[in-house]
Amino acid sequence: MNANGSGALEGAVVAVAGAAGPAGRATLLRLAEAGATVVASDADAERLAQAVDAARYAHGGATVIGDTVDLLDLNAAKEWADKTEKEFGRVDGLVHLVGGWRGSAGFTDTDPADWALLEKLLIRTVQHTSLAFHDGLLRSDRGRYVLISAAGATKPTAGNAAYAAAKAAAEAWTLAVADSFRKAGGDQGPAAAAAILVVKALVHDAMRAERPNAKFAGFTDVSELADAIAAVWDRPAEELNGQRLWLTPKP
Numbered sequence: 001m002n003a004n005g006s007g008a009l010e011g012a013v014v015a016v017a018g019a020a021g022p023a024g025r026a027t028l029l030r031l032a033e034a035g036a037t038v039v040a041s042d043a044d045a046e047r048l049a050q051a052v053d054a055a056r057y058a059h060g061g062a063t064v065i066g067d068t069v070d071l072l073d074l075n076a077a078k079e080w081a082d083k084t085e086k087e088f089g090r091v092d093g094l095v096h097l098v099g100g101w102r103g104s105a106g107f108t109d110t111d112p113a114d115w116a117l118l119e120k121l122l123i124r125t126v127q128h129t130s131l132a133f134h135d136g137l138l139r140s141d142r143g144r145y146v147l148i149s150a151a152g153a154t155k156p157t158a159g160n161a162a163y164a165a166a167k168a169a170a171e172a173w174t175l176a177v178a179d180s181f182r183k184a185g186g187d188q189g190p191a192a193a194a195a196i197l198v199v200k201a202l203v204h205d206a207m208r209a210e211r212p213n214a215k216f217a218g219f220t221d222v223s224e225l226a227d228a229i230a231a232v233w234d235r236p237a238e239e240l241n242g243q244r245l246w247l248t249p250k251p
Contacts, residue, residue: 143192
């Protein structure tokens, strides 16, 4: 994709869930730069508005809109997907950036309340966005469902049991979406793709400013994540579908 934004994302309509955080901001900027219409959602209306404004100002003429959507409500997620496709005539992607973390000093210190929270944030939002956007992505000629996951899902640690288990469940659900796309494609191969981008953790400029001596070894900068997200549209659906794409060394 060249600097003027022409490429696989030119004219695409991409929804971004969990768009108000640092990763969301970077992703909105990158997608807008690539020529996509970006439909962002987050539970925090004020932070979402700031993220949307930043992407609009950075790329004059870009269409970037924000919706406050309760992704724990399946009907609300479906309404968001239907509204997006109706308004723009298509939907070509859902990028899932809804996050959250809880951990403990050791395994027996795990608080079951942490699981209750993470199950909502990291699993249920994946279930609802994928169910809501599945058919619209199949109607696209370049549909992509992109989950951001963590290396801990592959190699859990004692103090991260709830987080790692939630991420692993989200990965399994996304791979089921990929299988659905594969089956829908039949002999022609999948027209849409579901893929997982795996990071150790994310880092951004404010974190570096707060901890100037920290190495952040193996971390992925949010701008690098945004580039990797945009790049999934450059790969054929058949090659991409069902893949875990590692942005950090495998544990």
